[in-house]
Amino acid sequence: MADDADVIIVGAGLAGLVAAAELAEAGKKIIIVDQEPEQSLGGQAFWSFGGLFLVDSPEQRRMRIRDSHDLALEDWLGTAAFDRPEDFWPRKWAEAYVGFAAGEKRSWLIQRGLKFFPVVGWAERGGGNAIGHGNSVPRFHITWGTGPGVLDPFVQRVREAQKRGLISFKFRHRVDELTRTGATVDGVRGDILQPSTAERGHKSSREISGDFELRAQAVIVASGGIGANHQLVRENWPQRLGAAPKRMITGVPDHVDGRMLAITERAGGSIINRDRMWHYVEGIKNWAPIWTDHAIRILPGPSSLWLDARGKRLPVPLYPGFDTLGTLSHIMSTGFDYSWFILTKKIIQKEFALSGSEQNPDLTGKSWRQVLGRATSGIPGPVKAFMEKGEDFIVEADLPALVARMNALAGGEALLEVAQVEREIRARDRQLDNPFSKDMQITALRGARAYLGDRLIRTAKPHKMLDPANGPLIAVRLNILTRKTLGGLQTDLDSRVLGADGQPVAGLYAVGEAAGFGGGGVHGYAALEGTFLGGCIFSGRSAGRAAAASVA
Numbered sequence: 143m144a145d146d147a148d149v150i151i152v153g154a155g156l157a158g159l160v161a162a163a164e165l166a167e168a169g170k171k172i173i174i175v176d177q178e179p180e181q182s183l184g185g186q187a188f189w190s191f192g193g194l195f196l197v198d199s200p201e202q203r204r205m206r207i208r209d210s211h212d213l214a215l216e217d218w219l220g221t222a223a224f225d226r227p228e229d230f231w232p233r234k235w236a237e238a239y240v241g242f243a244a245g246e247k248r249s250w251l252i253q254r255g256l257k258f259f260p261v262v263g264w265a266e267r268g269g270g271n272a273i274g275h276g277n278s279v280p281r282f283h284i285t286w287g288t289g290p291g292v293l294d295p296f297v298q299r300v301r302e303a304q305k306r307g308l309i310s311f312k313f314r315h316r317v318d319e320l321t322r323t324g325a326t327v328d329g330v331r332g333d334i335l336q337p338s339t340a341e342r343g344h345k346s347s348r349e350i351s352g353d354f355e356l357r358a359q360a361v362i363v364a365s366g367g368i369g370a371n372h373q374l375v376r377e378n379w380p381q382r383l384g385a386a387p388k389r390m391i392t393g394v395p396d397h398v399d400g401r402m403l404a405i406t407e408r409a410g411g412s413i414i415n416r417d418r419m420w421h422y423v424e425g426i427k428n429w430a431p432i433w434t435d436h437a438i439r440i441l442p443g444p445s446s447l448w449l450d451a452r453g454k455r456l457p458v459p460l461y462p463g464f465d466t467l468g469t470l471s472h473i474m475s476t477g478f479d480y481s482w483f484i485l486t487k488k489i490i491q492k493e494f495a496l497s498g499s500e501q502n503p504d505l506t507g508k509s510w511r512q513v514l515g516r517a518t519s520g521i522p523g524p525v526k527a528f529m530e531k532g533e534d535f536i537v538e539a540d541l542p543a544l545v546a547r548m549n550a551l552a553g554g555e556a557l558l559e560v561a562q563v564e565r566e567i568r569a570r571d572r573q574l575d576n577p578f579s580k581d582m583q584i585t586a587l588r589g590a591r592a593y594l595g596d597r598l599i600r601t602a603k604p605h606k607m608l609d610p611a612n613g614p615l616i617a618v619r620l621n622i623l624t625r626k627t628l629g630g631l632q633t634d635l636d637s638r639v640l641g642a643d644g645q646p647v648a649g650l651y652a653v654g655e656a657a658g659f660g661g662g663g664v665h666g667y668a669a670l671e672g673t674f675l676g677g678c679i680f681s682g683r684s685a686g687r688a689a690a691a692s693v694a
């Protein structure tokens with residue numbers, strides 16, 4: 143049987159598109175197969191905030207941040223905490239990726255048309271020690287145009303190659319099997335799904351209208367992670383994070399179903415680090431959902447007071463935006479699967495950002511006028527909409543009324559006592575009377591404001607929460623939301639999938655989230671943020687180049 147193309151790519155998300163663009167540049171013929179309709183081209187990246195991890199960039203230097211490759215590598219390795227024999231390739235990927243982020247990444251992306259917002263964000267500030275988890279300095283560079291701004295250059299290149307006859311798409315084609323001749327993967331087989339008019343990101347039907355088979359010299363799996371498949375998330379949930387939450391909401395579209403991982407395993411690929419995941423603890427139910435159980439993550443500044451379900455403050459240093467998985471494991475140890483932020487109007491105005499391209503119309507729409515309006519016009523529109531319509535938000539002028547509504551929202555037995563909550567807030571407020579404090583969060587806030595970017599747009603001037611002049615008071619119920627898969631198909635630095643014997647499976651490559659963003663888990667146990675899109679780009683590029691070199 144003749145080949146239909148040189149290379150087949152399963153998945154038209156960012157990683158698949160980057161690989162396709164590289165292959166087309168090398169003059170290869172590619173078929174991109176995706177189970178979703180054409181309107182969902184780009185997968186998750188379209189919805190993303192477009193935050194990219196860069197090291198020692200001009201944006202950082204302009205914000206007076208001193209960063210270096212060595213500091214970033216120490217942060218990465220302290221965060222990843224690689225400790226398994228199968229971390230051999232993930233560690234190699236981590237070293238290569240930090241080198242990319244400190245070197246060629248920015249200029250390569252700028253050449254392709256990306257631009258960055260000038261204020262660099264400080265995500266995952268860490269567990270409190272210089273060695274260990276967290277970013278020593280801000281490194282989260284927001285792409286101008288957010289997720290669509292990251293995707294556009296690659297979509298454009300792929301569309302141009304499509305016009306030249308090098309790339310063709312097969313939408314609504316769901317791969318169910320990787321086919322082999324001998325030990326070499328050389329094709330895909332699956333079902334053709336009924337045409338769908340579902341809007342971008344909405345769930346599309348799985349009704350079958352036929353089947354298909356395609357052949358090529360190589361197949362690249364670019365199918366994403368498992369975040370929308372709660373059953374798989376629960377099956378692989380690590381004990382070290384406590385029991386899996388009874389209730390989780392979903393931070394990714396329905397197509398992030400994880401099916402393709404087992405399919406690739408059946409063709410000889412080895413999956414490692416299944417128990418490593420990156421789920422968030424600041425999830426709110428979207429009042430205008432796009433996908434099933436649609437959750438939005440709050441990207442919080444550091445000032446909100448974080449209380450558990452019984453009103454006890456979370457321990458040091460579990461402050462907003464410091465240690466995602468440390469906080470998740472603590473919350474699970476409380477016996478509840480939610481927690482609370484208490485904050486003021488002044489804090490929400492400056493510190494609440496919502497992750498997602500659609501939640502940031504100013505940055506996504508590349509409107510400087512609207513972006514500058516953020517600094518002057520009070521609470522951002524999308525945050526205001528959540529305050530008014532979101533089921534997890536409560537706004538009240540006084541604490542007893544706030545606590546009463548928090549109890550009502552949680553349902554069941556009233557777990558929160560006004561006196562307990564008031565004691566936590568009042569004690570915290572009292573720590574502001576001196577320019578120094580034993581309260582580590584207050585000290586952290588003052589430290590954060592020494593960074594220009596935080597002082598400008600991210601960290602409110604420390605103030606007393608119970609002073610009505612700073613009010614009204616706001617409570618937000620924070621749910622656990624599923625998002626990223628840190629483990630995946632084991633790959634070498636050419637993105638070739640390795641089998642259980644550690645040798646490449648001939649003809650088979652994996653990229654993006656399906657490959658744990660490189661190697662089967664470039665992040666190890668935890669992430670520094672903004673590293674996922676970059677992992678798709680880096681691994682997609684390496685697969686594209688290696689596959690182009692390998693096919694005749």
Ligand SMILES: Cc1cc2nc3c(=O)[nH]c(=O)nc-3n(C[C@H](O)[C@H](O)[C@H](O)COP(=O)(O)OP(=O)(O)OC[C@H]3O[C@@H](n4cnc5c(N)ncnc54)[C@H](O)[C@@H]3O)c2cc1C
Binds near residue numbers: 188367
């Ligand atoms: C709201 C949101 C905000 C985010 N913000 C950031 C951020 O700021 N910074 C950052 O670094 N990361 C961020 N991320 C994460 C990042 O966007 C994703 O990890 C990344 O886009 C994954 O890309 P991918 O190409 O690997 O997979 P996907 O985008 O999931 O694409 C996989 C594609 O494969 C298709 N597919 C799957 N199985 C099959 C099959 N069997 N047959 C055919 N097709 C199949 C799917 O339909 C899909 O189109 C965010 C994610 C979300 C959802």
